[in-house]
Amino acid sequence: MLVNMTNFEIILFYKYVLIENPAELMLHQKELQQRLGLKGRTIIATEGINATLEGTTEAIDEYLKDYLADPRFSDTHIKRGSGTGQAFPRTSVKVRSEIVALGLDKSCDIDPNQVTGKRLAPEDLHQWIGEGRELYIVDMRNAYEHLVGYFEGSILPPMTNFRDLPKFVDSISHLKDKTVVTVCTGGVRCEKASGYLVSQGFSDVYQLDGGIVSYMEKFPNEDFLGKLYVFDNRIAIGFFTDDPKHRVVGKCVFCKESSERYTNCLVNDCNRKFIACEDCQQKLGENFICPAELGCKEKTRVS
Numbered sequence: 001m002l003v004n005m006t007n008f009e010i011i012l013f014y015k016y017v018l019i020e021n022p023a024e025l026m027l028h029q030k031e032l033q034q035r036l037g038l039k040g041r042t043i044i045a046t047e048g049i050n051a052t053l054e055g056t057t058e059a060i061d062e063y064l065k066d067y068l069a070d071p072r073f074s075d076t077h078i079k080r081g082s083g084t085g086q087a088f089p090r091t092s093v094k095v096r097s098e099i100v101a102l103g104l105d106k107s108c109d110i111d112p113n114q115v116t117g118k119r120l121a122p123e124d125l126h127q128w129i130g131e132g133r134e135l136y137i138v139d140m141r142n143a144y145e146h147l148v149g150y151f152e153g154s155i156l157p158p159m160t161n162f163r164d165l166p167k168f169v170d171s172i173s174h175l176k177d178k179t180v181v182t183v184c185t186g187g188v189r190c191e192k193a194s195g196y197l198v199s200q201g202f203s204d205v206y207q208l209d210g211g212i213v214s215y216m217e218k219f220p221n222e223d224f225l226g227k228l229y230v231f232d233n234r235i236a237i238g239f240f241t242d243d244p245k246h247r248v249v250g251k252c253v254f255c256k257e258s259s260e261r262y263t264n265c266l267v268n269d270c271n272r273k274f275i276a277c278e279d280c281q282q283k284l285g286e287n288f289i290c291p292a293e294l295g296c297k298e299k300t301r302v303s
Contacts, residue, residue, distance in 0.1 A: 213230075
């Protein structure tokens with residue numbers, strides 16, 4: 001029997017930098033990724049690039065030689081992790097107005113190259129937490145991402161998407177003179193979010209450098225509880241989940257038992273992500289839709 005010894009890797013990176021011709025870079029990235037057999041998502045805008053890609057280790061190495069040779073991207077923080085070759089169904093390279101959509105009016109848009117929070121290394125945040133330093137971690141991810149994992153004691157705003165940030169800021173206005181640390185998956189949202197807080201008068205704002213994934217790699221099952229939601233077929237990732245220190249914080253919305261299993265509402269115009277155990281999904285069958293408290297508009301609800 002033949003054994004497949006191919007090693008796959010997933011890389012996650014972004015860079016805020018002026019790109020004068022996004023369409024030109026898009027064509028180059030598309031050709032390069034397709035030639036190397038990479039799959040994933042890449043968003044390019046005049047403000048920078050944001051990507052998650054999977055391929056063999058050899059292909060990833062070749063890709064990074066090309067990418068990092070560009071002076072605009074030479075100091076990009078590349079986060080590398082193991083893959084299976086199944087994280088993405090295809091290659092997607094697109095030009096957008098923003099690499100992460102905050103959706104602010106242009107008169108008050110945030111350029112992270114001009115204004116952003118101070119970078120805080122995972123090691124420093126770990127030390128601050130251990131010392132019991134007064135700080136407030138604000139999670140800038142979507143509410144459904146919080147369901148499976150979060151920093152213990154962090155502020156979890158009920159945002160449906162990143163564009164909701166301006167609506168949420170007033171609720172933390174009492175922290176304007178406190179130490180605030182913004183966190184997100186890989187850091188790209190924190191660059192803008194921390195800058196936005198600075199623009200709104202917050203005086204001591206940090207962003208977790210490299211995002212939650214970098215913290216989890218260095219300090220698995222410490223401070224960040226549960227797993228990390230990711231935007232690919234892995235859905236949620238953890239490190240050393242058989243470690244006794246790993247805590248399952250997710251709960252099935254139906255039976256309330258511990259679970260880290262994400263699924264989607266079967267109603268097409270809802271498609272909401274939530275956590276539900278396999279037993280409940282099998283029991284409910286065709287009636288497997290959001291429970292009423294999640295806000296599904298379907299008339300026939302799960303009792």
